[in-house]
Amino acid sequence: MDILALNCGSSSVKYQLFDWKRKEVVAKGMVERVTIGDSFIIHEVPGRETYREEYECPDHRIAVQLIIKTLTASTHGVVKDMSQISAVGHRVVHGGEHFTCSVLIDETVLDAIKGVQHLAPLHNPPNISGIEAAKAVLPDVPHIAIFDTAFHQSMPAHAYTYPLPYEWYEKYGVRRYGFHGTSHLYVSKRAAVLLGKDPKDCNIITMHIGNGVSHCAIKGGVSVDTSMGLTPLEGAVMGTRCGDIDPAIPAFIMEQEGYTPKEIDSILNKKSGVLGITGQYTDRRDVIEGSENGDARCTLALAIEGYRLKKYIGSYAAAIGALDAVVFTAGVGEMGWLIREKALEGLEFMGIILDKEKNKNTMTRKRESVITTPESPVKVFVIPTDEELVFTEDVVGILEGTYTDHMNFRYSFSGTDFQRK
Numbered sequence: 462m463d464i465l466a467l468n469c470g471s472s473s474v475k476y477q478l479f480d481w482k483r484k485e486v487v488a489k490g491m492v493e494r495v496t497i498g499d500s501f502i503i504h505e506v507p508g509r510e511t512y513r514e515e516y517e518c519p520d521h522r523i524a525v526q527l528i529i530k531t532l533t534a535s536t537h538g539v540v541k542d543m544s545q546i547s548a549v550g551h552r553v554v555h556g557g558e559h560f561t562c563s564v565l566i567d568e569t570v571l572d573a574i575k576g577v578q579h580l581a582p583l584h585n586p587p588n589i590s591g592i593e594a595a596k597a598v599l600p601d602v603p604h605i606a607i608f609d610t611a612f613h614q615s616m617p618a619h620a621y622t623y624p625l626p627y628e629w630y631e632k633y634g635v636r637r638y639g640f641h642g643t644s645h646l647y648v649s650k651r652a653a654v655l656l657g658k659d660p661k662d663c664n665i666i667t668m669h670i671g672n673g674v675s676h677c678a679i680k681g682g683v684s685v686d687t688s689m690g691l692t693p694l695e696g697a698v699m700g701t702r703c704g705d706i707d708p709a710i711p712a713f714i715m716e717q718e719g720y721t722p723k724e725i726d727s728i729l730n731k732k733s734g735v736l737g738i739t740g741q742y743t744d745r746r747d748v749i750e751g752s753e754n755g756d757a758r759c760t761l762a763l764a765i766e767g768y769r770l771k772k773y774i775g776s777y778a779a780a781i782g783a784l785d786a787v788v789f790t791a792g793v794g795e796m797g798w799l800i801r802e803k804a805l806e807g808l809e810f811m812g813i814i815l816d817k818e819k820n821k822n823t824m825t826r827k828r829e830s831v832i833t834t835p836e837s838p839v840k841v842f843v844i845p846t847d848e849e850l851v852f853t854e855d856v857v858g859i860l861e862g863t864y865t866d867h868m869n870f871r872y873s874f875s876g877t878d879f880q881r882k
Contacts, residue, residue: 462860463487463545465532466852467525468552469591471583472497474524478532478539478546479853484873486849488532488539492516492524500524504531512537521587522594529598548603548860550852551592552643554584556608557634562866563611563855566592566604574606580634580691583730605856612642612867615683620780623690637695639687641669641791643851645677646867648790648844650875651829653682655842656785660875661868664781666774668804669846670794672700672743676770678777682868686780688773694730697773698766700743703733705769738762745793745800767803774804778811784839787813790846796824801832805841812838829881847881850874 468475494500500518557577578585621637660682674697678686688696751759814837858864
């Protein structure tokens with residue numbers, strides 16, 4: 462059984478083909494510059510040289526067709542024909558309040574996804590285009606939606622309700638939703654295994670830190686709070702997003718500079734965060750190098766990010782009570798030892814005792830590590846995330862009729878015998 466996972470962005474389509482029987486990735490890749498010209502595909506197969514082809518993709522349907530052409534090609538393909546693919550899993554960023562778990566896509570589901578696209582205008586429209594394109598090209602296989610927001614639908618009302626006119630929630634769905642749900646789900650399940658405990662007995666703070674950054678307070682195995690809100694703009698300092706700021710600032714700057722709402726939204730999402738502070742960098746490796754070379758704004762950016770990460774750990778520990786573990790994941794979380802050190806510095810009073818040497822030597826996206834001392838009451842783990850595996854297992858569970866909510870569904874990676882490939 463081969464499962465194709467698709468992640469459609471506004472100008473890209475990521476894909477992964479997974480062999481469920483052998484439990485391994487057959488191929489993965491990305492079509493870039495979809496809809497904007499000069500598009501191309503990068504196709505990776507374990508044990509082979511990376512394949513690249515220039516191919517104009519004016520829309521997502523052509524991009525999906527290109528992926529299928531590449532997967533079935535006689536020279537660089539991996540399947541004889543698309544009949545080998547049993548189902549397609551689609552990443553959908555925003556499911557609103559409609560979806561608390563992954564679902565089989567029918568017209569009713571697709572209409573519901575379209576009904577909340579105003580909540581994620583940069584993400585849901587290309588997700589929808591990808592679903593429609595894939596269903597047109599592969600009409601005879603099941604298509605499954607996996608939602609970024611679903612994992613966080615366990616949040617209580619006092620955590621997701623904003624102190625705004627309540628009719629905004631009733632009329633427009635303005636509330637906290639949260640994102641990166643599949644990542645938080647995966648690493649929290651793995652942390653429970655490393656702790657030797659059932660997820661329902663675990664209180665964990667998960668820190669997904671990449672270009673996008675979100676944190677999650679997990680109490681008794683379920684999400685009770687998360688840092689991203691109505692949109693992915695709220696929360697921590699990110700590569701280009703500002704995160705938490707005084708909400709009066711945008712109106713003030715619009716008045717001073719004459720920006721339109723669209724322009725200020727673009728600045729907050731694409732020109733702020735680490736880029737806004739440093740004026741030139743989003744990659745934390747560049748920021749660290751700049752700081753080492755005496756760039757004061759790079760040094761400031763590192764201090765701000767570490768400080769705000771620390772504040773989230775403290776506030777979420779207060780929210781969930783006795784803390785078992787903190788987990789760092791995603792690109793920066795897995796590789797950025799200095800940022801982890803800054804985030805954990807001075808937290809010994811909370812029972813977090815960092816092993817600085819072990820932390821400094823933990824820079825890998827292939828191995829799970831503990832970076833606290835053996836005596837540390839609260840463990841800190843670095844766990845490489847695997848969102849695609851969550852996609853795949855949700856799809857297989859739905860196909861086999863065994864899928865339920867994440868607390869009752871048996872994921873392979875929640876077992877002690879799980880081996881990451």
